[in-house]
Amino acid sequence: MKRVRARLRRTPIGLGIVLCFFVLGLVGPWIAPYDPLMIDLLHEYEPPSWTHLLGTGDNGIDILSALLHGARLAAIVGVVVVGVSVVFGTLLGTWAGYAGRLTDHVITGIADLVQAFPAIVLNIAILALVARPGLMHLIVALAVNGWVLYARLARAETLTLREREFVEAARALGVPTRQILRRHVVPNLLGPLVIQATTGLGVVILAESTLSFLGLGPGKAVSWGALLDQGTSVLLRFPHVALFSGGAIAVTVLGFNLTGDWLRDRLDPLLR
Amino acid sequence: MVRMMSPGLLRYLVGRLLRALLTVVGLVTIVFLLVRLIPGDPVEAILGDQAGPEEKAELRRALDLDRPVAQQYLSFLGDMADGSMGTSFRRPDRSVWSMMRDVLPHTIVLAIAALLVAWLVAIPLGTIAAAKAGRGWDKIASTVAVAGLAIPNIWLGPLLILAFGVKLRWLPLPGDDLAGPEALILPALTIGTAFAAVLTRQTRAAMIEVLAQQYITAARARGVPSVPLLLRHALRNALLPVMTIGAAQLGALLSGTIVTEKIFERPGLGTLFLDAFFARDIPVVQGCVLIIAVIYVVVNLIVDLAYGVVDPRVRLS
Numbered sequence: 001m002k003r004v005r006a007r008l009r010r011t012p013i014g015l016g017i018v019l020c021f022f023v024l025g026l027v028g029p030w031i032a033p034y035d036p037l038m039i040d041l042l043h044e045y046e047p048p049s050w051t052h053l054l055g056t057g058d059n060g061i062d063i064l065s066a067l068l069h070g071a072r073l074a075a076i077v078g079v080v081v082v083g084v085s086v087v088f089g090t091l092l093g094t095w096a097g098y099a100g101r102l103t104d105h106v107i108t109g110i111a112d113l114v115q116a117f118p119a120i121v122l123n124i125a126i127l128a129l130v131a132r133p134g135l136m137h138l139i140v141a142l143a144v145n146g147w148v149l150y151a152r153l154a155r156a157e158t159l160t161l162r163e164r165e166f167v168e169a170a171r172a173l174g175v176p177t178r179q180i181l182r183r184h185v186v187p188n189l190l191g192p193l194v195i196q197a198t199t200g201l202g203v204v205i206l207a208e209s210t211l212s213f214l215g216l217g218p219g220k221a222v223s224w225g226a227l228l229d230q231g232t233s234v235l236l237r238f239p240h241v242a243l244f245s246g247g248a249i250a251v252t253v254l255g256f257n258l259t260g261d262w263l264r265d266r267l268d269p270l271l272r
Numbered sequence: 273m274v275r276m277m278s279p280g281l282l283r284y285l286v287g288r289l290l291r292a293l294l295t296v297v298g299l300v301t302i303v304f305l306l307v308r309l310i311p312g313d314p315v316e317a318i319l320g321d322q323a324g325p326e327e328k329a330e331l332r333r334a335l336d337l338d339r340p341v342a343q344q345y346l347s348f349l350g351d352m353a354d355g356s357m358g359t360s361f362r363r364p365d366r367s368v369w370s371m372m373r374d375v376l377p378h379t380i381v382l383a384i385a386a387l388l389v390a391w392l393v394a395i396p397l398g399t400i401a402a403a404k405a406g407r408g409w410d411k412i413a414s415t416v417a418v419a420g421l422a423i424p425n426i427w428l429g430p431l432l433i434l435a436f437g438v439k440l441r442w443l444p445l446p447g448d449d450l451a452g453p454e455a456l457i458l459p460a461l462t463i464g465t466a467f468a469a470v471l472t473r474q475t476r477a478a479m480i481e482v483l484a485q486q487y488i489t490a491a492r493a494r495g496v497p498s499v500p501l502l503l504r505h506a507l508r509n510a511l512l513p514v515m516t517i518g519a520a521q522l523g524a525l526l527s528g529t530i531v532t533e534k535i536f537e538r539p540g541l542g543t544l545f546l547d548a549f550f551a552r553d554i555p556v557v558q559g560c561v562l563i564i565a566v567i568y569v570v571v572n573l574i575v576d577l578a579y580g581v582v583d584p585r586v587r588l589s
Contacts, residue, residue: 113298117565118523120530121545125303125561128549129310131320206424213426214534214546225426232430232535236445239434246427254422 014258018198021252025075028068036066036222045238057241058230067248069222074252077135077208078201081142086197088143089150090189094181096151097158108155111148119145120210127216135218142207146200153196154189161185191267198263202256209249224249284580292573299565303558304348307335318552334361334555357562358555362548368559371544376563379529379540382463385456386525389464390471395507395514397468398475402510403502405480413472420469425528429462429535446536459536463528467521471514478510515575522571526564 033053040060048055054063096107114122126141127133133141161167161184170180211217212225213232224245231242310317315328315337336344351358356367363371393416401413423431436458437445444455482488483506491505530542541560548556 109298113295113302116295116299116569117561118527118568120527121561121564124530124545124549125306125557128318128552128554128557129307129314130317131552209424210426210531214531216549228426228430235430235433236438239430239438242427242430243434246424246430250423250427253424257422 012259012262014255014260014262017251017255018259021071021255022075024068025071028071032062032065032068034062034065036061036069038062045234045241047238047240054244055238055240057227057238058234063227063241063244066222066227067224067245070224070227070245070248073135073218073223074205074208077139077142078205080139081146081204082197082200084139084143085146085200086150086193089147089152090154090186090193092147093151093154093156094158094185094189097155098162098177098181098185104155107151111151114145114148117145119207123207123211124214124216127211133216133218138208138211138216138218141211142204146204149200150193150196153192157189157192158185161188195260195264195267198256199260202253202260205256206249206253281580285577288573288576288580292569295569296566299562299569300349300352301345303562304345306558307554308341308344318554331361331552331554334359352562357559360548360556361553362551362556368555371556372541372559372563375540375544378538379533379542382456382459382529382532382538382540383525385460386463386467386528389460390467393464393468394471395475395511398472398514399479399502399507401472401476402479402483403498405476410476413476417469417472420465420472423465425462425466425531426535428465429458429532432458432461433535446538455536459532459538462532462535463525466528467525470521474514475510478513479506482506482510512579515579523568526568 038061040056043052043056043060044058046052046056046060052062052064054067057063057066092107096104117125122145123141126144127137130137167180167184170184175183208217208223209225209228212223213229215226215229217223217226227245228242228249231238231240231245235242307314307318314335315331319328319331332338336347339347348358355369357369357372358367360366360368360371397413397416401410404410433445436443443458479502488501488506491501496505529540530545532538533540533542534546541564544556545560545564547553548560
């Protein structure tokens with residue numbers, strides 16, 4: 001098991017997938033051969049052909065174009081949610097870890113409560129509170145439980161950093177707390193946070209797909225999950241729709257997982 | 273029974289129970305606050321601007337929003353405590369709990385089936401992988417684990433339907449008659465695969481740790497044959513940590529049922545939850561969120577308690 005995993009980690013296939021994903025997310029909508037919302041009822045659910053490389057789906061939309069547009073949505077949601085979660089999580093976690101006592105208890109208590117809900121259940125509950133969930137709502141719903149992981153990580157690291165000699169020295173020299181945190185604590189958190197955020201991107205992209213699959217995605221936007229949902233409803237007659245859209249999700253998530261593992265090996269010298 | 277318990281164990285059990293109770297109160301409060309924390313008028317936000325005044329008034333009444341917050345909270349707590357968990361917005365004649373009670377068995381059966389699949393795959397596979405670490409079986413196990421974790425269940429479900437329902441025609445398709453237990457196999461596999469992957473890794477890691485201990489070497493030296501050695505001496509001790517991790521994965525298991533019930537068109541808590549979502553039946557949404565979270569807390573509690581009874585070291589932490 002270790003050897004296979006080690007080999008997978010050494011070859012950065014994951015990194016290749018991740019780079020492809022971001023490039024397609026950036027330029028996808030410009031290179032897409034068709035408008036993904038274009039209705040063409042004469043060519044509904046056609047298998048792959050030269051005119052439609054990945055075939056057509058519901059209302060005759062071009063699947064390749066829909067996937068390219070969906071990559072952008074997934075990339076935006078992933079980057080924004082992880083970005084917001086990392087910032088809030090790091091702030092709260094460092095604060096809890098450094099201040100200790102009541103602050104620590106309150107922040108850890110909230111984190112525990114948020115984690116007592118399975119993530120997707122809490123997301124659905126939040127989205128149920130708006131009439132027509134849009135992109136913003138989706139991002140907020142995903143960030144509500146996204147920050148917890150980073151807060152826990154930042155808190156745990158801060159607890160050990162706080163007792164380290166260089167931090168103690170800074171304290172003894174009378175350096176203000178805020179500056180200690182900014183100069184000495186947070187920079188040392190970056191490595192673990194980057195590793196966690198990489199895997200976290202895969203988690204968020206999967207969560208966005210799952211919510212869209214359940215029909216809770218942002219309104220008109222083209223999403224991989226929504227495409228997979230359409231594909232599943234015609235699965236028995238036209239399996240290509242579900243195969244391609246689900247494949248895009250699976251490969252992307254795998255890419256982020258492999259990259260996270262690979263980064264862990266590179267950035268964490270203790271594991272080498 | 274109580275007399276047999278040491279004071280340390282009793283203190284551990286009571287403390288753990290109190291913490292679980294506190295968590296449940298916290299969960300109820302969060303679910304209560306969710307609706308109240310929406311900026312602006314929650315009724316407007318939930319129903320959209322198309323809704324008529326009657327519809328809005330009805331929701332306002334259902335959510336108790338026309339009274340002071342403290343009173344709202346007390347009556348919400350009352351609804352939770354008396355077991356009704358409020359009244360459905362769509363079906364005023366039904367309590368939320370009675371609606372959930374009708375579908376809960378389907379979800380529980382599915383979750384247990386998924387657990388069984390995971391355990392049946394993971395424990396033998398993890399044990400063999402640990403016994404033959406670094407060799408063929410170990411590689412097969414690791415491939416299964418990596419693949420199982422990588423495939424999202426929203427894709428695995430359709431793939432399984434295509435393979436076993438459409439191509440091979442071994443198992444029923446979604447929407448077919450649900451009477452037979454064979455209709456459970458594909459949904460259980462859909463949820464259980466990722467679970468099996470995690471458990472395989474854990475079982476393997478725990479087994480390798482146990483197999484390196486001296487009592488195993490001693491047993492081997494005494495001439496205990498390798499199969500009883502693995503099963504009776506090693507696996508029994510390795511399973512404890514695996515059990516706890518199994519409980520921690522329960523959240524994933526419950527989320528998995530929501531997705532899987534949709535893919536396989538099965539009735540259950542997830543289907544009720546999604547239907548309530550689309551109908552903006554907020555009391556039912558709240559009830560489903562809460563029941564899922566409480567199941568999660570209670571199962572973790574049971575595992576912790578069992579663990580505390582079996583392993584005295586846990587009580588000290």
